[in-house]
Every structure is written in structure tokens, then in C-alpha cells.
Amino acid sequence: MRNERPHDYRGAFDAGGTRTVRKREIPEVPAEPGLVVEDPASGFCGAVVAIDARDVTLENRHGGRRVFPLRPAAFLYEGAPATLVRPSPPGAGGAGSGTAKPAGPARSASGSVHVANLRARTARAARIWVEGIHDAALLETVWGHDLRVEGVVVEPLHGVDDLAAAVREFGPSPARRLGILVDHLVDGSKETRQAAAVASEHVLVTGHPYVDVWEAVKPSAVGIRAWPKVPRGTDWKTGVCDALGWGEPADGARRVLGAVTSYRDLETPLIGAVERLIDFVTAAHEG
Incomplete structure (x- = not known):
């Protein structure tokens, strides 16, 4: 025979046998x-x-x-x-007098209202995909606070060569929207053709015109006058590091990513592309 713990009803009823209703305190x-x-x-x-x-x-x-x-x-x-x-x-309360103007709301690195004492929201089924780890790192630096408020997870694709298959496997739906950030999204590029092939009611592809996400960082932020021109056929990051004397691409990545502290360090096309993706993947859950 299974031993069951008896329920403890102490305090549940008053002296007259009437059930006690305890109201939750609302602060x-x-x-x-x-x-x-x-x-x-x-x-x-x-x-x-x-x-x-x-x-x-x-x-x-x-x-x-x-x-x-x-x-x-x-x-x-x-x-x-x-x-x-x-x-x-x-x-009031002896704290002093005066009519100091209240400060405006604190802002996050993206320029949005900063949520104090943030406890990250449970992740949504929706996702934002980016091409690589450097893209993901930039989004975390600038929009990480917003993404945690909204419960949005960013995942690196490590390229978009088989984007259509990846989207089919993900299975977008009204409650499972997918936003994709693509580099070099310009007319006639392979990225633009791939984006057109997967775009749908539940999939939004946005991007920027730059060959690599590094180029979406303002040159002034990394202490250069302009991004160097890299010969066609040369790996862009390698060519940039050679031209600027930055060493290997891993050294360049630390320099570029470490220079970004807020949206002010980024070019407008990237900012707009990311903001549209965040709005898109969260829209289905907003009242």
C-alpha cells in the first residue's frame, strides 16, 4: 500500500469552519x-x-x-x-528641496530604453540567423539587451550556401518566425537570389551592402580613414588585415569587435536591417 502524505489544512479555515481567502499582496x-x-x-x-x-x-x-x-x-x-x-x-521625507528636472530613461547600446534589473525572457520559438560568429558578436554587443528583453535567440549560420534547405528544416510558422541577416545584399548578388528564394510570410531576409560585417563598422571607430579596397578573388578579411598591418584575421576581429560599443559605431544600413528583423520575429507575439 502506498504511503501518502496527508494534506495540511491548518490556517485554511476560520473558527466557524468557513474557508479563509488569502489575498495576494500587490506591491x-x-x-x-x-x-x-x-x-x-x-x-x-x-x-x-x-x-x-x-x-x-x-x-x-x-x-x-x-x-x-x-x-x-x-x-x-x-x-x-x-x-x-x-x-x-x-x-519629501527630508531628502532636500529643489526642482531638478528628472533624467530621461537610461538607454541600452542600441539606443532603446534600458530595462533595469533585467531577467531574460524565456526564449521564443522564433530565431534570427546571421552569417557568422562576427555578425553574432556585433548583435550581442549592440542589441544583446534588447534580445534578452524580447526573448530572441541569434544563431550563426556559417554561410548561406544552402539557405533554402536550412529554412525548410527550421519550419517557419506564424508562431515560429525566422529573420535572416545577410551580408552583401545588393542587386544581382548570389545573396540576393538566395534571399528571394526563401522569403515568405514567416521569413524575412534583410541585409546590408557591405562585403563583410566588419565593413559595416564605421572606419572612425577602428581608427582608420576608410576600409581598404580588396582585390577581387582575395579573402576580404585577409586582404584588409594585410593592407592595414593587423596580422591575421583573428587579430583583426579582436580589433574590430572590440571597437564597437554602441549603435553609433555602426553604419545605418546594418542598424536598420537588424531593427527590422527584431520587429518581425517579435510581432506575432505582441498584443
Whole structure:
């Protein structure tokens, strides 16, 4: 006979035999500028930029703003229900006086609103593919914070020679979107033909015009006037390192990747391509 542990009902009923209902405590969180919360009804996530007696204004990572009423337990803060309240006025509690203007929300390396005390979201089924490890490293440096907020995983392909087969194996669907970042996406290139072959309702291919993702880093960021011209038929990274005296491509990679600290170090075509991919793979999950 199996031994079963008896249930412990202590505290579940009051003296009259009526079941005790315990209400969960919902914390009140001061809506300080920059505080990041989510409206669970719409899925809108953003930082507090304004608050009054009735409403709070949130700004998402794209600069979009929405106004929400201040209702009890109406928001999610760090994944749990919370009630937003107006912060104490300057000088309250003996903290001093003055009318200093609140600082704007902190920004991540991509320029989006920085989520304080971030706990990474469970990874989505959607993915972003990039051509190689250097592309993945750049995305992590600049968009890593955003990707963890959104629960998006970036995977290097190590080339796009058999892209169609890889996409078929992945099996894109409405809940399993796929974004692909491709180098040298220009008219007439093999990359453009491969992209056209796999693009669909659930697959978005974006890219930049540069031969290699290194070239999408602004020359000034790595201390050069311009990227050197590499003869056709020569490996681009090898040719660059030879022309600049950087040693082997591995040495050049450390120099280039180490020079990037934010989106300001990247050329606009790469920034736009990555932002479109993040929007695409997360759109199916937004309210």
C-alpha cells in the first residue's frame, strides 16, 4: 500500500469552519522616470516618461508612446503584478528641496530604453540567423539587451550556401518566425537570389551592402580613414588585415569587435536591417 502524505489544512479555515481567502499582496511601485513596466492587456512594454493623478505615459524601445490609466494591479513589474503610484515630490521625507528636472530613461547600446534589473525572457520559438560568429558578436554587443528583453535567440549560420534547405528544416510558422541577416545584399548578388528564394510570410531576409560585417563598422571607430579596397578573388578579411598591418584575421576581429560599443559605431544600413528583423520575429507575439 502506498504511503501518502496527508494534506495540511491548518490556517485554511476560520473558527466557524468557513474557508479563509488569502489575498495576494500587490506591491505599490513609484512610477519614477525610466521605470520599465508592461501593460499585460496589450503587451506594450515601456519606460515611464510622464505621470499624473490619473494616467501614466510609457515609451517603448522604438520611441512609441501610449497612455494608460492608473488602476490597481494594472501593470507587470519584473514579471509580477504591480500598482503604479505617483512618486514622492522632491524634498519629501527630508531628502532636500529643489526642482531638478528628472533624467530621461537610461538607454541600452542600441539606443532603446534600458530595462533595469533585467531577467531574460524565456526564449521564443522564433530565431534570427546571421552569417557568422562576427555578425553574432556585433548583435550581442549592440542589441544583446534588447534580445534578452524580447526573448530572441541569434544563431550563426556559417554561410548561406544552402539557405533554402536550412529554412525548410527550421519550419517557419506564424508562431515560429525566422529573420535572416545577410551580408552583401545588393542587386544581382548570389545573396540576393538566395534571399528571394526563401522569403515568405514567416521569413524575412534583410541585409546590408557591405562585403563583410566588419565593413559595416564605421572606419572612425577602428581608427582608420576608410576600409581598404580588396582585390577581387582575395579573402576580404585577409586582404584588409594585410593592407592595414593587423596580422591575421583573428587579430583583426579582436580589433574590430572590440571597437564597437554602441549603435553609433555602426553604419545605418546594418542598424536598420537588424531593427527590422527584431520587429518581425517579435510581432506575432505582441498584443
